[in-house]
Amino acid sequence: MPSPKVASPKLLARRAAKVVLNHAALDAITRATADGLFELAKAIVDGADAPDATPFGEGLVDQGGVIAYVDRKLVATYSTGADPTVSKPRAARLGPGVVIIGGYGFPGRLQESGTVHQPARPFLTPKLMADLPEAEGFVKAACIKHGVISSRRAAARAAEVGP
Amino acid sequence: MSLVDPTGRILTEIRDDAAVIAFPCTRVRPGEPAGKTATDAGDARGPGEYVRFIVISRLGHARLKRAPIQEVRLLAKCYGTTKQDAAALAGVVSDAIHAKGHRISPSGVAIFGSFDDGGSGADTDPVTSQPHEDIVIQVGASTELIT
Numbered sequence: 001m002p003s004p005k006v007a008s009p010k011l012l013a014r015r016a017a018k019v020v021l022n023h024a025a026l027d028a029i030t031r032a033t034a035d036g037l038f039e040l041a042k043a044i045v046d047g048a049d050a051p052d053a054t055p056f057g058e059g060l061v062d063q064g065g066v067i068a069y070v071d072r073k074l075v076a077t078y079s080t081g082a083d084p085t086v087s088k089p090r091a092a093r094l095g096p097g098v099v100i101i102g103g104y105g106f107p108g109r110l111q112e113s114g115t116v117h118q119p120a121r122p123f124l125t126p127k128l129m130a131d132l133p134e135a136e137g138f139v140k141a142a143c144i145k146h147g148v149i150s151s152r153r154a155a156a157r158a159a160e161v162g163p
Numbered sequence: 164m165s166l167v168d169p170t171g172r173i174l175t176e177i178r179d180d181a182a183v184i185a186f187p188c189t190r191v192r193p194g195e196p197a198g199k200t201a202t203d204a205g206d207a208r209g210p211g212e213y214v215r216f217i218v219i220s221r222l223g224h225a226r227l228k229r230a231p232i233q234e235v236r237l238l239a240k241c242y243g244t245t246k247q248d249a250a251a252l253a254g255v256v257s258d259a260i261h262a263k264g265h266r267i268s269p270s271g272v273a274i275f276g277s278f279d280d281g282g283s284g285a286d287t288d289p290v291t292s293q294p295h296e297d298i299v300i301q302v303g304a305s306t307e308l309i310t
Binding site for chain 2: 117119120126129
């Protein structure tokens with residue numbers, strides 16, 4: 001069957017439709033993503049088997065923390081220790097979008113990566129690698145919490161994808 | 164069959180890389196620096212006697228649930244004579260393994276890809292004050308030997 005020479009009114013209407021970017025929704029998605037990833041980082045820092053057991057005394061890894069930035073602005077901090085202050089590592093570079101930094105303070109990196117006199121005893125990376133595959137779940141939960149998607153729609157999507 | 168560790172294969176690739184040898188850095192170690200012997204003063208020396216060496220450690224791994232594949236994260240600590248030297252050595256090591264595709268070692272260790280996953284800039288060792296720069300290496304590998 002030959003194609004019609006004149007485009008159907010339905011098609012013209014679709015072409016003429018103006019697409020308006022919903023900035024409010026985008027902001028909500030960004031907030032939800034930051035919230036979800038912040039919760040993921042908290043789970044990693046809390047779950048890491050830090051070598052901080054007591055009777056070893058002073059000078060051990062004793063405090064972990066998470067810090068979250070959205071578009072270079074500090075939005076949340078979390079600390080596992082008594083001191084609520086969490087500082088951005090000097091080497092961390094902030095860019096646009098969501099940046100979540102989690103880890104343990106000095107001397108955590110010496111435990112994690114070792115020195116010339118002690119082998120690496122990683123305690124954070126194993127937990128990071130175990131939890132990263134679950135990142136989607138954290139972001140999804142945050143999206144539901146922020147009302148970006150409904151729990152019913154999330155459940156329907158999960159049923160479509162399958163276990 | 165036991166879980167295959169690709170660390171040795173990556174270490175061999177770095178050690179045998181022409182650019183790393185030409186840098187020159189021939190001291191590539193698993194886990195810890197080599198100690199002092201009757202003929203060698205060891206890798207970790209004091210100020211004024213620094214030598215270049217690389218220590219490869221395994222930070223962690225994650226297995227895929229439904230395929231015999233694992234993602235392994237390694238740490239290459241590249242010790243140099245100065246901070247600039249350490250950074251240059253880290254760059255050469257990065258070139259040796261970054262974006263390298265699939266390969267199978269003679270012993271059957273299959274690597275699908277390896278990437279430089281970033282570092283944190285030059286630092287100094289707390290014991291010897293020797294400058295080093297660390298890079299994290301991400302390796303996709305088979306969990307079984309390919310024979």
